[in-house]
Amino acid sequence: MKIELTSEHLSEQAEYKSFVDEEVIPVADQYDQQERIPRELINKIARLGYLGALAPKAAGGRGMDMITFGLLNEELGRGCSSLRSLLTVHSMVAQTISRWGSRWQKERWMRRLATGAAIAAFGLTEPDVGSDARSIETNATLSGDRYVLNGNKKWITFGQIADLFLIFAQCEGGPAAFLVEKMSPGLSVNPISNMLGTRASMLAELRFQDCPVPLENLIGKPGFGVSHIASSALDCGRYSVAWGCLGLARACLEASVRYAARRKQFGGILIDFQLIQRMISDMITNIRATRLLCLHAGYLRNVSDPAATMETSIAKYFASRTASKASSDAVQIHGANGCSGEYQVQRYFRDAKIMEIIEGSTQIHQLNIARQCYREYLS
Amino acid sequence: MEIRLAVSAFLSSHLRSHELASDQDIFALGLVNSLFAMQLVNFVEREFGITVENEDLEIANFNTIDAIANLVQRKIGVS
Numbered sequence: 001m002k003i004e005l006t007s008e009h010l011s012e013q014a015e016y017k018s019f020v021d022e023e024v025i026p027v028a029d030q031y032d033q034q035e036r037i038p039r040e041l042i043n044k045i046a047r048l049g050y051l052g053a054l055a056p057k058a059a060g061g062r063g064m065d066m067i068t069f070g071l072l073n074e075e076l077g078r079g080c081s082s083l084r085s086l087l088t089v090h091s092m093v094a095q096t097i098s099r100w101g102s103r104w105q106k107e108r109w110m111r112r113l114a115t116g117a118a119i120a121a122f123g124l125t126e127p128d129v130g131s132d133a134r135s136i137e138t139n140a141t142l143s144g145d146r147y148v149l150n151g152n153k154k155w156i157t158f159g160q161i162a163d164l165f166l167i168f169a170q171c172e173g174g175p176a177a178f179l180v181e182k183m184s185p186g187l188s189v190n191p192i193s194n195m196l197g198t199r200a201s202m203l204a205e206l207r208f209q210d211c212p213v214p215l216e217n218l219i220g221k222p223g224f225g226v227s228h229i230a231s232s233a234l235d236c237g238r239y240s241v242a243w244g245c246l247g248l249a250r251a252c253l254e255a256s257v258r259y260a261a262r263r264k265q266f267g268g269i270l271i272d273f274q275l276i277q278r279m280i281s282d283m284i285t286n287i288r289a290t291r292l293l294c295l296h297a298g299y300l301r302n303v304s305d306p307a308a309t310m311e312t313s314i315a316k317y318f319a320s321r322t323a324s325k326a327s328s329d330a331v332q333i334h335g336a337n338g339c340s341g342e343y344q345v346q347r348y349f350r351d352a353k354i355m356e357i358i359e360g361s362t363q364i365h366q367l368n369i370a371r372q373c374y375r376e377y378l379s
Numbered sequence: 380m381e382i383r384l385a386v387s388a389f390l391s392s393h394l395r396s397h398e399l400a401s402d403q404d405i406f407a408l409g410l411v412n413s414l415f416a417m418q419l420v421n422f423v424e425r426e427f428g429i430t431v432e433n434e435d436l437e438i439a440n441f442n443t444i445d446a447i448a449n450l451v452q453r454k455i456g457v458s
Binding site for chain 1: 389392393394411412413414416417418419420421422424425433436437438
């Protein structure tokens with residue numbers, strides 16, 4: 001058994017790290033305050049091929065293996081969770097079209113998504129429906145040569161700028177998935193601001209009022225919208241978030257060590273105090289454990305092992321908890337400074353809380369992991 | 380027969396305490412959640428070297444051991 005990155009992985013990792021150090025970290029706090037990612041930065045990551053990370057090379061993507069994709073998420077997550085969220089939701093939709101889309105849907109969208117010519121967002125959550133996805137209330141009714149959508153979606157990451165939405169609605173007695181273009185009549189996009197964390201992820205509420213959707217925009221079949229379409233998209237999203245949390249936790253550790261190494265109290269420097277060392281050691285131990293879980297999930301995904309879905313859930317669960325704990329301790333180590341806008345750890349703390357809610361809350365993962373455990377140990 | 384055995388073994392290992400008959404409906408029994416639905420798709424793809432396409436997404440293709448085995452048989456025949 002050998003757990004190590006290949007030279008290609010290391011080379012890619014160096015590229016991502018350099019980009020994040022130079023282009024993301026210096027501006028991340030500013031974008032957090034402005035609650036937006038400027039188009040120039042999105043265009044940059046598009047030019048680098050990051051938005052086409054998982055898309056096949058034939059479609060203009062980079063066709064990354066899952067470990068490489070993880071490393072990209074880790075580095076972006078280290079710099080800015082909002083920007084990493086763009087990669088997450090965009091990849092979720094692109095992967096869905098690649099996996100379940102019709103030939104027409106792939107031809108229409110894959111190259112545009114892979115090159116970043118179009119931005120995609122994922123629309124499952126509603127004002128009254130979160131974790132209980134099968135209970136979505138948005139509905140689609142067949143009317144002649146089209147479906148007609150009615151209902152609301154909320155907390156849609158990068159909904160403010162998305163050109164394409166993957167929308168889930170009840171249809172013919174079960175959940176179904178539809179590709180809905182931004183300019184569709186009857187669709188209104190309303191920005192959401194003043195969120196706790198990932199404030200630059202440009203959330204929106206979407207309102208569908210007799211919004212016509214062509215028949216060919218249905219993905220899969222009615223009844224499979226949640227069980228297969230949303231489920232595979234969320235599986236991809238969890239993997240992205242897990243690695244992003246690893247990067248976020250690393251940022252907490254790096255900031256904490258830097259700060260503790262120069263902060264003087266009681267005639268010494270923080271780094272030498274044992275209670276500080278305890279927090280630092282917890283951070284690095286959990287980071288190492290998270291990395292192993294992410295690598296394991298990535299390996300299983302690369303070989304299409306059915307166990308990858310559950311291992312990804314476990315990785316996301318652990319990674320988001322790790323990011324939460326690390327960011328809380330990072331603020332603690334920074335004291336009042338950590339609560340101010342002068343230090344990035346306050347952003348990490350707010351962003352980390354979001355990680356425990358998106359792509360399956362901590363509690364939903366706990367339920368699924370426990371059920372899986374029972375299957376393994378009680379059968 | 381080998382396909383049925385492999386499918387049966389996979390389902391038995393994942394669906395606790397259920398000795399499934401080959402025509403028992405795993406969806407009607409409430410044994411399938413979203414995570415397992417995806418695991419099942421991944422299993423048949425990897426185990427039998429086929430690709431489940433969007434047009435294959437029918438409950439009737441996945442609800443029993445027989446149905447899954449028939450789907451695999453058809454896909455192998457096509458490929």
